[in-house]
Amino acid sequence: MKKFLLSAFAAVACVAAASADEITLDFTTNNYGQTVAGSANDKYYMEDGESFTDGAITITANKLEGSGVRFWATDAGAQTFRVNNKSGITISCNGGVITSMKFTGSNFGYLQGEGYDDGTYEGSASSIELVNKGKDGKTGTVQIKTITIVYEGGTADERENAGLAFSEENVTAYLGEAFTAPTLTKATTAVVTYSSDKETVATVDAQTGEVTLVGEGTARITAKAEANDDFRAGSASYLLTVRPEKVEGALFSSEMGEGFSFENPASIEVWKLDSKYGLKASAYAQLEGEDAQSAHAADAVAYTTEAIDLTSYTKATLTFSQAMNQFKNGNDLIDVDAIVDYTQIVVREEGATEWTLVAEPTAPEAFSWNFYANEPVDLSAYCGKKIQFGFKYHSTTSVAGTWEIKNINVVAEGKNVDDSISEITVDNGGVIYDLQGRKVVNPAHGLYIVNGKVVKL
Known part of the structure; x- marks a missing residue:
């Protein structure tokens, strides 16, 4: 009798085992028709309650009190499924029950839910809700690479993908x-x-x-x-x-900081080129040997790599857009009018090493990450010369804000050189001069003064 009961039990166990199915959702290679965010400037998240399905398994995004859930890929293409702090997901089995789950990735210990512990679930439920609540006082984003799910029963959704x-x-x-x-x-x-x-x-x-x-x-x-x-x-x-609308006839144009070089201190990279924000300066950083980020004293300049030729113009104007934020002394933002102590527009002639203040940036109405147009900067005092211009950032161990600049243009007017001629002729008694004021009888190629006007041969 005992032998028969044991055999019957074994048969039932085999049937139960045979009814279990396993599926692995690999988020490193499959975004399941969802949008993949790709940079810190891309604020896309799945909508609250939005879901995707693989076979009998459905995952639903729950925004809750956090910023949400999304697929994310680094610039190098590494893709994960991310659950931000205070947001969550619901994993459900259509018409069946989930008995186990195994997560790979990082920070999945921050997820909390019934039957779940540090990347593993054991139990029996048709749906499991997991919320990113942090762990041991620490918070962060859960980055999921794969989830292997074992389930019993369950009906696969046989409908086709929308294919959008x-x-x-x-x-x-x-x-x-x-x-x-x-x-x-x-x-x-x-x-x-x-x-x-x-x-x-x-x-x-x-x-x-x-x-x-x-x-x-x-x-x-x-x-x-x-x-x-x-x-x-x-x-x-x-x-x-x-x-913004393209500036026609700009002598110099840089949308996102192209064509700029940096004078940064050796200890910290203050100015850098950001693909989303253009030229970006900040001396608030965590340096080697430090326990946390902090303000650092620094002076740095982002400047035009090549000199701008204003020798043939009588008027020149610099325009750009900027954003200023985090200029704090302690926990309080400084007065916006005090921004002139930390930001400057500077110029130097070609070949010079020292910078000269040409203007102070327009202060924002309030510190924020919103870009606004700086008031046009008059560079006419430098017409007739070749110059480099730059943006000088200053910080202290108390104040080290962030300055972002893009859409930079220099427009020059009043060109006083006629470069459309191939031969110089003068009336009887007329005289041709070089730029040093010397008379020229047989001019070669170059710049000359004829009847009070500069011409280019």
């Missing part, structure tokens, strides 16, 4: 110029609707996807389709960067 995709993921447009949105392809038969996450930058027609440029900045344009009997819900998006 834009022809480009990152596009740049200029105010004042026509813009054509990337092409959307889809498999779903459901209606697609469009939206913009920042309508102060760009608006989009909800039905057609046609974009209207409004202001400088970045906006994410998203297309979504609801689920129907044949297709799952799906979405796709692209990041639109809107630049």
